[in-house]
Amino acid sequence: MSGVYLYALLGAPPTCEAGVGVCAERLRAVVVGGVVALVGDVAEVPAPSAVTLRAQDGVLRRLATVVDAVLPVRFGTLMADDAALSAALAPRTADLARALGRVSGCEQMTLRVWGEVTAAAPALPLEGGPGTRYLAGRRAAHERGRRVPELEPARRRLGDLVREERAERHDRPPLLATVQHLVPRGSSARYIDAIDTARDGLRPWRVSVTGPWPAYAFAEEAA
Amino acid sequence: MSARRPPLDVRELQSLGAELERQAALATTPRWNADPEEVQRSVARLVLTLVEFVRQLLERQAIRRLESDTLTPEETEAVGVALMRLEETVRDLARRFGLGPDELNLDLGPLGRLL
Numbered sequence: 341m342s343g344v345y346l347y348a349l350l351g352a353p354p355t356c357e358a359g360v361g362v363c364a365e366r367l368r369a370v371v372v373g374g375v376v377a378l379v380g381d382v383a384e385v386p387a388p389s390a391v392t393l394r395a396q397d398g399v400l401r402r403l404a405t406v407v408d409a410v411l412p413v414r415f416g417t418l419m420a421d422d423a424a425l426s427a428a429l430a431p432r433t434a435d436l437a438r439a440l441g442r443v444s445g446c447e448q449m450t451l452r453v454w455g456e457v458t459a460a461a462p463a464l465p466l467e468g469g470p471g472t473r474y475l476a477g478r479r480a481a482h483e484r485g486r487r488v489p490e491l492e493p494a495r496r497r498l499g500d501l502v503r504e505e506r507a508e509r510h511d512r513p514p515l516l517a518t519v520q521h522l523v524p525r526g527s528s529a530r531y532i533d534a535i536d537t538a539r540d541g542l543r544p545w546r547v548s549v550t551g552p553w554p555a556y557a558f559a560e561e562a563a
Numbered sequence: 564m565s566a567r568r569p570p571l572d573v574r575e576l577q578s579l580g581a582e583l584e585r586q587a588a589l590a591t592t593p594r595w596n597a598d599p600e601e602v603q604r605s606v607a608r609l610v611l612t613l614v615e616f617v618r619q620l621l622e623r624q625a626i627r628r629l630e631s632d633t634l635t636p637e638e639t640e641a642v643g644v645a646l647m648r649l650e651e652t653v654r655d656l657a658r659r660f661g662l663g664p665d666e667l668n669l670d671l672g673p674l675g676r677l678l
Contacts, residue, residue, distance in 0.1 A: 472640045475643035
């Protein structure tokens with residue numbers, strides 16, 4: 341099915357030619373309110389593969405060199421035409437503008453936390469009946485799902501380099517958690533230095549770093 | 564990649580691969596299976612996914628009320644027992660149809676996953 345393939349939402353039109361997309365199509369900008377959608381006209385949705393995913397990542401990286409705010413859109417997002425795209429974006433332009441402001445001038449670094457055991461969970465209250473204890477356990481599980489206490493020594497080293505954090509616990513040893521950090525563009529070397537300095541303090545846990553990436557984990561609004 | 568960064572070992576790479584495969588499987592849109600023997604399981608999966616969605620909403624609401632201190636101890640106990648039994652029931656029914664916890668979900672396209 342042919343249509344308009346959506347790559348990213350931008351805070352401003354690219355200052356130079358946006359180049360070509362995953363299907364070698366010419367990229368163009370569609371302005372909806374204060375939001376710019378970068379699109380390509382394609383004959384069909386590209387099949388997900390290492391090649392097409394890398395190609396889409398390449399488009400986003402290229403954009404980041406000419407536009408401050410880039411919100412990546414989920415791979416495989418196809419709209420029927422420009423009118424359908426505008427209709428989908430128009431009611432959400434205020435939220436999208438806020439999201440663009442958040443990622444403006446930033447890129448993503450990804451930390452994976454490795455180990456055989458997780459940090460000790462806080463003790464649950466023993467008082468109350470089974471329902472009260474169950475609810476307390478679920479509350480603790482919700483909080484734990486959003487936190488990675490194993491990383492505290494690294495967070496202290498990173499200081500104000502991190503603008504925002506997204507954490508996901510896996511707890512499938514040795515992979516314990518993935519943490520995404522939004523950092524200022526161009527600060528990845530400082531970020532890696534800070535993590536390397538923190539390694540001794542992180543034991544018995546290990547961390548691996550990848551990045552910089554486009555702000556994939558901070559683009560929920562553009563999904 | 565910085566030369567100072569210690570490389571991942573084989574187990575770590577396998578663990579990461581398994582997690583990526585798990586997430587890729589979750590992102591695959593389930594299709595309706597017209598095989599008569601699978602119909603019951605497909606219907607059970609859809610119904611249990613919706614029940615699980617409602618259960619998680621109720622749980623989040625209960626936790627919010629717990630955190631804002633608007634539940635009495637008696638209400639906390641009653642809500643907790645109800646949610647606990649609902650979770651046990653969903654798990655039990657899912658097990659009977661051979662459904663794992665990760666299978667109780669729906670892909671809503673551009674909106675992402677239901678749960």
